[in-house]
Amino acid sequence: MTEASLVADVGVIGGSGLYALLDDATEHEVSTPYGSPSDKITVAEVGGRRVAFLPRHGRDHRFPPHKIPYRANLWALRSMGVRQIIAPCAVGGLRPELGPGTFVVPDQLIDRTSGREQTYYDTGAVHVSFADPYCPQGRRAVLAAGARQGIEAVDGGTVVVVQGPRFSTRAESRWFSAIGGTIVNMTAHPEAVLARELALCYSSIALVTDLDAGVEGDHGVTMEEVFSVFSANTARLRDVLLEAVATLPTERTCACAGTLDGIKLPFDLP
Numbered sequence: 001m002t003e004a005s006l007v008a009d010v011g012v013i014g015g016s017g018l019y020a021l022l023d024d025a026t027e028h029e030v031s032t033p034y035g036s037p038s039d040k041i042t043v044a045e046v047g048g049r050r051v052a053f054l055p056r057h058g059r060d061h062r063f064p065p066h067k068i069p070y071r072a073n074l075w076a077l078r079s080m081g082v083r084q085i086i087a088p089c090a091v092g093g094l095r096p097e098l099g100p101g102t103f104v105v106p107d108q109l110i111d112r113t114s115g116r117e118q119t120y121y122d123t124g125a126v127h128v129s130f131a132d133p134y135c136p137q138g139r140r141a142v143l144a145a146g147a148r149q150g151i152e153a154v155d156g157g158t159v160v161v162v163q164g165p166r167f168s169t170r171a172e173s174r175w176f177s178a179i180g181g182t183i184v185n186m187t188a189h190p191e192a193v194l195a196r197e198l199a200l201c202y203s204s205i206a207l208v209t210d211l212d213a214g215v216e217g218d219h220g221v222t223m224e225e226v227f228s229v230f231s232a233n234t235a236r237l238r239d240v241l242l243e244a245v246a247t248l249p250t251e252r253t254c255a256c257a258g259t260l261d262g263i264k265l266p267f268d269l270p
């Protein structure tokens with residue numbers, strides 16, 4: 001285990017089914033004012049970038065989506081030097097054409113969670129812009145990396161983020177489609193907004209593991225289905241992620257970096 005200061009500049013937050021990513025990695029135990037992150041953070045060089053990997057549920061999946069220490073996770077990554085994050089996730093499809101095995105690079109989200117710690121700013125006047133929750137530069141890099149790896153990911157989509165841990169009812173699921181949702185998961189919020197509150201670039205690649213309950217069939221979603229489809233696609237996802245982190249532009253030209261410019265913060269960022 002080594003000291004964790006400024007050892008990485010790109011972060012990957014793995015979700016259900018993705019508990020490790022890097023070969024020949026060093027392990028870092030990081031503490032934050034918000035407690036411990038979900039697990040030790042591993043770091044390795046990939047294509048000239050120093051990449052930090054953190055499994056959001058912990059490597060043994062001990063944190064369900066509503067108990068993930070999101071604030072500690074994002075803070076820990078920033079404190080290591082990370083400024084750009086790619087956060088893969090498993091999702092349900094809310095449209096029949098988005099079947100299992102489809103990759104989507106979302107550009108919007110709808111928050112249907114409740115009771116989660118979703119801000120660092122419990123004092124002061126800090127109201128970040130969140131009209132576009134995903135970093136455009138990161139999205140382009142992920143889409144291009146996918147194409148080079150032979151994966152034509154769907155460019156854009158709205159993630160409906162539910163509280164979980166249960167899956168949705170058919171009526172909820174139909175409603176999510178009707179209000180414009182394309183995919184559904186349980187973790188994109190507050191992860192995306194906390195990244196924005198720390199002026200980090202945050203993009204995602206979502207693997208559709210199932211069609212959600214309102215979309216088709218009468219079996220409903222099961223956890224087994226999610227893990228089984230995920231594990232059939234893990235190698236492809238890993239290839240895209242490694243390609244994406246290696247080709248992500250080092251210079252941040254998007255608005256994410258300037259999110260907090262001109263705002264008086266109640267504390268210093270790491």
Ligand SMILES: CSC[C@H]1O[C@H](OP(=O)(O)O)[C@H](O)[C@@H]1O
Binds near residue numbers: 057186
């Ligand atoms: C294991 S089924 C539900 C689980 O899958 C998704 O995980 P993640 O977003 O971390 O990839 C969903 O959000 C739930 O956490």
Ligand SMILES: Nc1ncnc2[nH]cnc12
Binds near residue numbers: 162185209210212226
């Ligand atoms: N149908 C679904 N609903 C919520 N989260 C999911 N993660 C994977 N599939 C899901």
